[in-house]
Amino acid sequence: MISNQAPQRRAPAPADAGAAARAGGSIGARLRGMNVSVLREVALLPVLILLIVVGTVVSPAFFTVSNFAGIGQQSSALGVVVVGESLILLIGGMDLSLESTFGLAPMVAAWLIVPVAAYGAGTDLSPYLGILVLLAVGAVIGLVNGLLIVKGRLNGFIVTLGMTIVLAGLQNGIVKAQSLFNLPYPFGYLGSASYGQLPVSLIVAVVIFVLTGLFLRYHRAGRAIYAVGGNPAAARAAGIKVDRVKIGVYIAGSVLAAIGGLMEAGRVSAVTGQQGYGEGIIFSVFAAAVIGGVSLKGGRGNMVGAASGVILLGIVQDILDLANVSNYWIEAIDGAVILFALFLARIVGGESTAEER
């Protein structure tokens, strides 16, 4: 219906487009292409500005560099997990177990590092090797999830729900529900160090967002992720190895969750039994991604959106802290604000954030 014009008038159109593309894209075409994506990507900007205004009104401590650095440090761990979950959502999957990987991977690594007296395993592993172990734990969990879902053709929701409970049980089981403190410096560096007021975790999180965003837009494999999520049958018919892409993304998602867990462990200088599953971070992870316009049905969404979702949640959390909201009520208000933000994002973001009817 779109191209509904007389054949004589239509003929030049594709030729023009082709010529423009060869000439490096006419300015008009580029602008138009950008306008659409820019509009979609900054859909949350008005909401963010509104929140910043609210925060400034609520507390004089809000609009300060140290507060923003704090928000950045608190949000980076969550942000890295959101990148992982967004990738998995993009291929049309879902992974509830990222929250447990977020806790288990640093727990296993710390357990191998700290001495027996501090409830360690007694291996006294080098902290650098410990970080490798952490990444390997993430990769193995992702691989198992991917194989069960893709090759075993099991439902992703129930597989990762089961996995999340198994992993959280392991996290408590190996240390008999103790918390591990006194983490060596290299292990805690990522979550605790900072350059001046700029936390290293924030820098790393931003780099991960930017690299993933560029990867999704400009890399062959990144585009394959969109194709697989948008229409797996068409992607397969076009010669894309759909299964391989999916399993790869499950692995990448879990590795990112493990990195997020390392940041969190460094930030609080401990790995507790509660980290991840016990805190129930998965709701925030999904909320940030969905508020940022990543579709739960796959194929749609980008890192700019996901990042703004994370920032939005971070600011909301910060305002609630600064406003001295009673601890008894904070969860109810937190949840309600997230639901409201989802609604706002849907209104502002238009069709790109709408679920299909």
Add this chain to the structure above:
Amino acid sequence: MTSTLVEVAGVEKRFGTTRALRGVDLSIDAGQCLGLVGRNGAGKSTLVSILSGLSEPDAGTVRFGGEPAPRVGDIGRWREWIATVFQHSMIVPYLSVAENVFLGATASVVSWRAMRRSTREIMGEWGLHVAPETPCRDLSVEQLQVVEIARALARGAKCVVLDEPTAALERQASERLFERVRQLTASGVAVLYISHHLEEVFEICQDVAVLRDGELVLSAPTARLSKDDLVAAMVGTAAVDPVVGDTVVADTAATASPTTGPEAPVDGDIAGDPASDGAARGEAVLAVDGLSSHSARGRLSGVSLRVYPGEVVGVTGLLSAGVATIGRVIAGAEAAAGGAVRLRGRRVPTGQRAAAQRAGIGYIPEDRRAEGFVAHLGVAENTTMTITRELSGRLGLLPPRRRAVAAAPFTERLSLVSSGPQQPVAELSGGNQQKVTVARTLAHRPSLIVAITPTRGVDVASKELLLNSLASVAATSGAGVLLCTDELSDLAICDRVLVLVRGEVFTEFSSPPFDRDALILATEGISAPWGDDPQDPPKKSGQTGQGDE
């Protein structure tokens, strides 16, 4: 037959800057079967959606039985007047026949017994004896269609819109459908019949209306029109050869070469090559031996065939004969139960699409919506989806601009109409969507193209273009083409045609032009009455094709 049931006056509809409908007037009487034809993008779907109460016209009125139509969105009241059987099944597969017939139309408290009883009655009237408890996923396409018609009538609709109803039906099922349409009109129901197959319109419609670029350009009794008149009205120029791309198989094959413009010399080469037995052409591009499959789409038992360089080989037969299956297995979309596929002498594993593509097998899938493209991604991205490895740099980087440049020659060659390389394929018309799928296939320069029903749901002019582009790829690049189709008219571009019956090669027609009647008989498993040698059938019979399909 004088009472006007549906009356459309001055209906306009815009989508952005596109005027999809420009003041359309149309009326349908009780007991009338009105054909509605037009090219892809002419406005048929928009008109159907307005008639069905799914979208609101920007201007103009719809009236039922003299009364203004109900409010748009009040679907329940629209269905008392008009119901549409869409091309894409609107059946809930896990619900029973009875539940589907009464979908959304049950009283607050469901009386299962009454529902089953009236379903049984309605279905019996239509000569379809399935138990009302049967889940719809167990029914055939034809049976599902009857369920949809029954649903329309159960709600008392006085007008039924049939949108491309024969697209997924076998020939006999189509004929039974025509019987049902006649039964409908005889009982006073009005039918709006939408089809790309003009011969169907001549067979069952008393009148026909032609849409072109959103305008109603012709409305007349079919008895006073010829097929050429209709094609001319649809295309809008008298210059188009009336034979082009239509049902006259034998004729098209014989005359296509001098009338198809730039492709003419190419086709001439093929037609002029007498060595179509293939032995003289060297090594086969594709060698299939003893292929078998237990596919639900139609079994195969021990099929062997060869495709030589530059050759277009057709495979046809009834839907259940395995025509789509053999295409899918060779393309790697489905695994074989036995047998071997070799491309240029090298064995290709079945069931691995990516491996088959790397070996050089291009694939134009049967259902373009399901497998042909990723709807919300752009034209260029879809076109280059098969060649990302070749396009990307050492780090695997693939800028959008490089995709646009790489896609341009293919989209131009197919005259694909879009607002630019970024336009999502979802926004294109059906014909242009299919061109994206074909462009995607041509892009990786395959040495064999497997095309399954590539012209289904595509208008007359685009059909011709798509088929010619396949033929010209074969002729210019030396690629082989395996055209698996149940549209006999598509076979005009073939050098040889194999007819499958129940998963086996029944016979081979080895030199064009192919006789339409002989092909039809062969698909039914009947040898041509003039003897055992189908390779030299008598020339041309049943050319007009009005009695068939």
